[in-house]
Amino acid sequence: MDIILQTDRLLLRPLEISDATDLFELNKNPNVHKYLWQKPEQVIDESIKIIEYVKRQYKENNIGRFATIIKETSEFIGWTGIKFVNDHVENGNTNFYDYGYRLDEKFWNKGYATEATQFWLNYGFNQMNIKTINAYTHAENGASNRILNKCGMNFMENYPDKDGVLWKWWQMNNPK
Structure with a gap:
Protein backbone atom coordinates (compact mmCIF):
# COMPACT_ATOMS: atom_id res chain seq x y z
CA MET A 1 0.00 0.00 0.00
CA ASP A 2 1.71 3.18 -1.22
CA ILE A 3 -0.37 6.00 0.18
CA ILE A 4 0.62 8.96 2.30
CA LEU A 5 -2.13 11.09 3.78
CA GLN A 6 -1.77 14.26 5.77
CA THR A 7 -3.45 16.70 8.11
CA ASP A 8 -2.17 20.14 9.07
CA ARG A 9 0.41 18.67 11.45
CA LEU A 10 0.50 14.95 10.73
CA LEU A 11 1.63 12.50 8.07
CA LEU A 12 -0.31 9.24 7.96
CA ARG A 13 1.29 6.32 6.16
CA PRO A 14 1.11 2.53 6.21
CA LEU A 15 3.04 0.87 9.01
CA SER A 47 5.35 -5.29 17.63
CA ILE A 48 6.69 -6.99 14.51
CA LYS A 49 3.73 -9.42 14.59
CA ILE A 50 1.31 -6.49 14.90
CA ILE A 51 2.85 -4.78 11.89
CA GLU A 52 2.67 -8.00 9.86
CA TYR A 53 -1.00 -8.36 10.85
CA VAL A 54 -1.76 -4.76 9.82
CA LYS A 55 0.06 -5.26 6.50
CA ARG A 56 -2.21 -8.27 5.81
CA GLN A 57 -5.21 -6.02 6.55
CA TYR A 58 -3.98 -3.55 3.93
CA LYS A 59 -3.91 -6.33 1.33
CA GLU A 60 -7.20 -7.96 2.33
CA ASN A 61 -9.27 -4.85 3.13
CA ASN A 62 -7.43 -1.99 1.44
CA ILE A 63 -7.29 -0.14 4.79
CA GLY A 64 -5.85 -0.52 8.27
CA ARG A 65 -4.09 1.40 11.01
CA PHE A 66 -1.49 3.90 9.79
CA ALA A 67 1.74 5.15 11.32
CA THR A 68 1.14 8.69 12.53
CA ILE A 69 4.09 11.07 12.24
CA ILE A 70 4.55 14.72 13.18
CA LYS A 71 5.35 16.55 9.93
CA GLU A 72 7.63 19.14 11.52
CA THR A 73 9.89 16.71 13.41
CA SER A 74 9.31 13.35 11.63
CA GLU A 75 8.57 11.78 15.04
CA PHE A 76 6.49 8.61 15.15
CA ILE A 77 3.73 9.34 17.68
CA GLY A 78 1.66 6.17 17.30
CA TRP A 79 -0.99 4.83 14.97
CA THR A 80 -4.41 6.01 13.88
CA GLY A 81 -6.91 4.87 11.33
CA ILE A 82 -9.77 2.75 10.17
CA LYS A 83 -9.73 -1.01 10.00
CA PHE A 84 -12.28 -3.55 8.89
CA VAL A 85 -13.06 -5.87 11.79
CA ASN A 86 -13.81 -9.35 10.51
CA ASP A 87 -11.63 -11.47 12.79
CA HIS A 88 -13.61 -11.23 16.02
CA VAL A 89 -16.95 -10.16 17.48
CA GLU A 90 -17.16 -6.90 19.38
CA ASN A 91 -20.39 -5.99 21.18
CA GLY A 92 -22.21 -8.56 19.05
CA ASN A 93 -20.80 -7.12 15.80
CA THR A 94 -18.37 -8.30 13.15
CA ASN A 95 -17.68 -7.17 9.59
CA PHE A 96 -17.68 -3.47 10.51
CA TYR A 97 -15.38 -0.49 10.07
CA ASP A 98 -13.69 0.56 13.29
CA TYR A 99 -11.85 3.80 13.97
CA GLY A 100 -9.10 3.70 16.54
CA TYR A 101 -5.83 5.21 17.63
CA ARG A 102 -2.99 4.72 20.06
CA LEU A 103 -0.52 7.51 20.76
CA ASP A 104 2.71 7.60 22.73
CA GLU A 105 2.13 9.18 26.14
CA LYS A 106 4.45 12.13 25.49
CA PHE A 107 2.12 13.22 22.67
CA TRP A 108 -1.10 13.18 24.69
CA ASN A 109 -3.05 16.42 25.25
CA LYS A 110 -1.65 18.16 22.18
CA GLY A 111 -4.69 17.79 19.91
CA TYR A 112 -3.13 15.08 17.71
CA ALA A 113 -5.78 12.48 18.49
CA THR A 114 -8.58 14.93 17.68
CA GLU A 115 -6.87 16.04 14.46
CA ALA A 116 -6.37 12.45 13.32
CA THR A 117 -9.90 11.43 14.31
CA GLN A 118 -11.47 14.27 12.32
CA PHE A 119 -9.30 13.38 9.33
CA TRP A 120 -10.08 9.64 9.40
CA LEU A 121 -13.83 10.10 9.78
CA ASN A 122 -13.82 12.48 6.83
CA TYR A 123 -11.61 10.11 4.81
CA GLY A 124 -13.74 7.08 5.63
CA PHE A 125 -16.97 8.77 4.61
CA ASN A 126 -15.80 10.87 1.66
CA GLN A 127 -12.98 8.82 0.11
CA MET A 128 -13.97 5.27 1.03
CA ASN A 129 -17.74 5.87 1.01
CA ILE A 130 -18.18 3.91 4.23
CA LYS A 131 -21.79 3.91 5.40
CA THR A 132 -21.09 3.53 9.15
CA ILE A 133 -17.95 3.80 11.27
CA ASN A 134 -17.83 2.40 14.79
CA ALA A 135 -15.39 2.76 17.67
CA TYR A 136 -15.15 1.30 21.13
CA THR A 137 -13.45 2.67 24.21
CA HIS A 138 -12.96 1.66 27.80
CA ALA A 139 -15.82 3.24 29.76
CA GLU A 140 -13.36 5.02 32.09
CA ASN A 141 -11.17 6.46 29.33
CA GLY A 142 -12.47 10.00 29.61
CA ALA A 143 -10.02 11.50 27.11
CA SER A 144 -10.86 9.11 24.27
CA ASN A 145 -14.57 9.29 25.00
CA ARG A 146 -14.45 13.12 24.85
CA ILE A 147 -12.51 13.04 21.56
CA LEU A 148 -15.00 10.70 19.86
CA ASN A 149 -17.92 12.78 21.10
CA LYS A 150 -16.28 16.07 20.04
CA CYS A 151 -15.61 14.65 16.56
CA GLY A 152 -19.27 13.77 16.05
CA MET A 153 -19.44 10.11 16.94
CA ASN A 154 -22.57 9.07 18.79
CA PHE A 155 -22.44 7.09 22.01
CA MET A 156 -24.74 4.11 21.48
CA GLU A 157 -24.41 1.95 24.59
CA ASN A 158 -22.21 0.49 27.30
CA TYR A 159 -21.38 -3.19 27.06
CA PRO A 160 -19.27 -5.63 29.08
CA ASP A 161 -16.46 -7.64 27.50
CA LYS A 162 -15.88 -11.32 28.28
CA ASP A 163 -14.09 -10.34 31.51
CA GLY A 164 -16.88 -8.01 32.65
CA VAL A 165 -14.95 -4.82 31.82
CA LEU A 166 -17.31 -2.05 30.71
CA TRP A 167 -16.76 -0.52 27.24
CA LYS A 168 -18.54 2.20 25.28
CA TRP A 169 -19.80 1.58 21.75
CA TRP A 170 -19.68 4.57 19.39
CA GLN A 171 -21.11 4.99 15.92
CA MET A 172 -21.29 7.57 13.16
CA ASN A 173 -23.22 7.29 9.93
CA ASN A 174 -22.06 8.83 6.69
CA PRO A 175 -23.64 12.29 6.58
CA LYS A 176 -24.12 12.10 2.79
Whole structure:
Protein backbone atom coordinates (compact mmCIF):
# COMPACT_ATOMS: atom_id res chain seq x y z
CA MET A 1 0.00 0.00 0.00
CA ASP A 2 1.71 3.18 -1.22
CA ILE A 3 -0.37 6.00 0.18
CA ILE A 4 0.62 8.96 2.30
CA LEU A 5 -2.13 11.09 3.78
CA GLN A 6 -1.77 14.26 5.77
CA THR A 7 -3.45 16.70 8.11
CA ASP A 8 -2.17 20.14 9.07
CA ARG A 9 0.41 18.67 11.45
CA LEU A 10 0.50 14.95 10.73
CA LEU A 11 1.63 12.50 8.07
CA LEU A 12 -0.31 9.24 7.96
CA ARG A 13 1.29 6.32 6.16
CA PRO A 14 1.11 2.53 6.21
CA LEU A 15 3.04 0.87 9.01
CA GLU A 16 6.34 -0.73 7.99
CA ILE A 17 8.62 -3.22 9.72
CA SER A 18 11.03 -0.30 10.20
CA ASP A 19 8.44 1.15 12.65
CA ALA A 20 8.84 -1.83 15.00
CA THR A 21 11.17 -0.11 17.48
CA ASP A 22 8.93 2.96 17.76
CA LEU A 23 5.82 0.80 18.02
CA PHE A 24 7.44 -1.30 20.73
CA GLU A 25 8.31 1.86 22.73
CA LEU A 26 4.63 2.83 22.53
CA ASN A 27 3.23 -0.61 23.33
CA LYS A 28 5.50 -1.43 26.27
CA ASN A 29 4.30 1.62 28.24
CA PRO A 30 1.85 0.50 30.98
CA ASN A 31 0.18 3.95 30.93
CA VAL A 32 -0.72 3.45 27.27
CA HIS A 33 -2.37 0.14 28.24
CA LYS A 34 -4.29 1.51 31.22
CA TYR A 35 -7.57 1.52 29.28
CA LEU A 36 -6.74 -1.37 26.99
CA TRP A 37 -6.16 -4.92 28.10
CA GLN A 38 -3.40 -4.22 30.63
CA LYS A 39 -0.89 -6.25 28.60
CA PRO A 40 2.08 -4.04 27.68
CA GLU A 41 4.42 -5.70 25.20
CA GLN A 42 7.49 -7.40 26.61
CA VAL A 43 9.56 -8.02 23.45
CA ILE A 44 9.89 -6.27 20.10
CA ASP A 45 8.73 -9.42 18.28
CA GLU A 46 5.21 -8.61 19.48
CA SER A 47 5.35 -5.29 17.63
CA ILE A 48 6.69 -6.99 14.51
CA LYS A 49 3.73 -9.42 14.59
CA ILE A 50 1.31 -6.49 14.90
CA ILE A 51 2.85 -4.78 11.89
CA GLU A 52 2.67 -8.00 9.86
CA TYR A 53 -1.00 -8.36 10.85
CA VAL A 54 -1.76 -4.76 9.82
CA LYS A 55 0.06 -5.26 6.50
CA ARG A 56 -2.21 -8.27 5.81
CA GLN A 57 -5.21 -6.02 6.55
CA TYR A 58 -3.98 -3.55 3.93
CA LYS A 59 -3.91 -6.33 1.33
CA GLU A 60 -7.20 -7.96 2.33
CA ASN A 61 -9.27 -4.85 3.13
CA ASN A 62 -7.43 -1.99 1.44
CA ILE A 63 -7.29 -0.14 4.79
CA GLY A 64 -5.85 -0.52 8.27
CA ARG A 65 -4.09 1.40 11.01
CA PHE A 66 -1.49 3.90 9.79
CA ALA A 67 1.74 5.15 11.32
CA THR A 68 1.14 8.69 12.53
CA ILE A 69 4.09 11.07 12.24
CA ILE A 70 4.55 14.72 13.18
CA LYS A 71 5.35 16.55 9.93
CA GLU A 72 7.63 19.14 11.52
CA THR A 73 9.89 16.71 13.41
CA SER A 74 9.31 13.35 11.63
CA GLU A 75 8.57 11.78 15.04
CA PHE A 76 6.49 8.61 15.15
CA ILE A 77 3.73 9.34 17.68
CA GLY A 78 1.66 6.17 17.30
CA TRP A 79 -0.99 4.83 14.97
CA THR A 80 -4.41 6.01 13.88
CA GLY A 81 -6.91 4.87 11.33
CA ILE A 82 -9.77 2.75 10.17
CA LYS A 83 -9.73 -1.01 10.00
CA PHE A 84 -12.28 -3.55 8.89
CA VAL A 85 -13.06 -5.87 11.79
CA ASN A 86 -13.81 -9.35 10.51
CA ASP A 87 -11.63 -11.47 12.79
CA HIS A 88 -13.61 -11.23 16.02
CA VAL A 89 -16.95 -10.16 17.48
CA GLU A 90 -17.16 -6.90 19.38
CA ASN A 91 -20.39 -5.99 21.18
CA GLY A 92 -22.21 -8.56 19.05
CA ASN A 93 -20.80 -7.12 15.80
CA THR A 94 -18.37 -8.30 13.15
CA ASN A 95 -17.68 -7.17 9.59
CA PHE A 96 -17.68 -3.47 10.51
CA TYR A 97 -15.38 -0.49 10.07
CA ASP A 98 -13.69 0.56 13.29
CA TYR A 99 -11.85 3.80 13.97
CA GLY A 100 -9.10 3.70 16.54
CA TYR A 101 -5.83 5.21 17.63
CA ARG A 102 -2.99 4.72 20.06
CA LEU A 103 -0.52 7.51 20.76
CA ASP A 104 2.71 7.60 22.73
CA GLU A 105 2.13 9.18 26.14
CA LYS A 106 4.45 12.13 25.49
CA PHE A 107 2.12 13.22 22.67
CA TRP A 108 -1.10 13.18 24.69
CA ASN A 109 -3.05 16.42 25.25
CA LYS A 110 -1.65 18.16 22.18
CA GLY A 111 -4.69 17.79 19.91
CA TYR A 112 -3.13 15.08 17.71
CA ALA A 113 -5.78 12.48 18.49
CA THR A 114 -8.58 14.93 17.68
CA GLU A 115 -6.87 16.04 14.46
CA ALA A 116 -6.37 12.45 13.32
CA THR A 117 -9.90 11.43 14.31
CA GLN A 118 -11.47 14.27 12.32
CA PHE A 119 -9.30 13.38 9.33
CA TRP A 120 -10.08 9.64 9.40
CA LEU A 121 -13.83 10.10 9.78
CA ASN A 122 -13.82 12.48 6.83
CA TYR A 123 -11.61 10.11 4.81
CA GLY A 124 -13.74 7.08 5.63
CA PHE A 125 -16.97 8.77 4.61
CA ASN A 126 -15.80 10.87 1.66
CA GLN A 127 -12.98 8.82 0.11
CA MET A 128 -13.97 5.27 1.03
CA ASN A 129 -17.74 5.87 1.01
CA ILE A 130 -18.18 3.91 4.23
CA LYS A 131 -21.79 3.91 5.40
CA THR A 132 -21.09 3.53 9.15
CA ILE A 133 -17.95 3.80 11.27
CA ASN A 134 -17.83 2.40 14.79
CA ALA A 135 -15.39 2.76 17.67
CA TYR A 136 -15.15 1.30 21.13
CA THR A 137 -13.45 2.67 24.21
CA HIS A 138 -12.96 1.66 27.80
CA ALA A 139 -15.82 3.24 29.76
CA GLU A 140 -13.36 5.02 32.09
CA ASN A 141 -11.17 6.46 29.33
CA GLY A 142 -12.47 10.00 29.61
CA ALA A 143 -10.02 11.50 27.11
CA SER A 144 -10.86 9.11 24.27
CA ASN A 145 -14.57 9.29 25.00
CA ARG A 146 -14.45 13.12 24.85
CA ILE A 147 -12.51 13.04 21.56
CA LEU A 148 -15.00 10.70 19.86
CA ASN A 149 -17.92 12.78 21.10
CA LYS A 150 -16.28 16.07 20.04
CA CYS A 151 -15.61 14.65 16.56
CA GLY A 152 -19.27 13.77 16.05
CA MET A 153 -19.44 10.11 16.94
CA ASN A 154 -22.57 9.07 18.79
CA PHE A 155 -22.44 7.09 22.01
CA MET A 156 -24.74 4.11 21.48
CA GLU A 157 -24.41 1.95 24.59
CA ASN A 158 -22.21 0.49 27.30
CA TYR A 159 -21.38 -3.19 27.06
CA PRO A 160 -19.27 -5.63 29.08
CA ASP A 161 -16.46 -7.64 27.50
CA LYS A 162 -15.88 -11.32 28.28
CA ASP A 163 -14.09 -10.34 31.51
CA GLY A 164 -16.88 -8.01 32.65
CA VAL A 165 -14.95 -4.82 31.82
CA LEU A 166 -17.31 -2.05 30.71
CA TRP A 167 -16.76 -0.52 27.24
CA LYS A 168 -18.54 2.20 25.28
CA TRP A 169 -19.80 1.58 21.75
CA TRP A 170 -19.68 4.57 19.39
CA GLN A 171 -21.11 4.99 15.92
CA MET A 172 -21.29 7.57 13.16
CA ASN A 173 -23.22 7.29 9.93
CA ASN A 174 -22.06 8.83 6.69
CA PRO A 175 -23.64 12.29 6.58
CA LYS A 176 -24.12 12.10 2.79
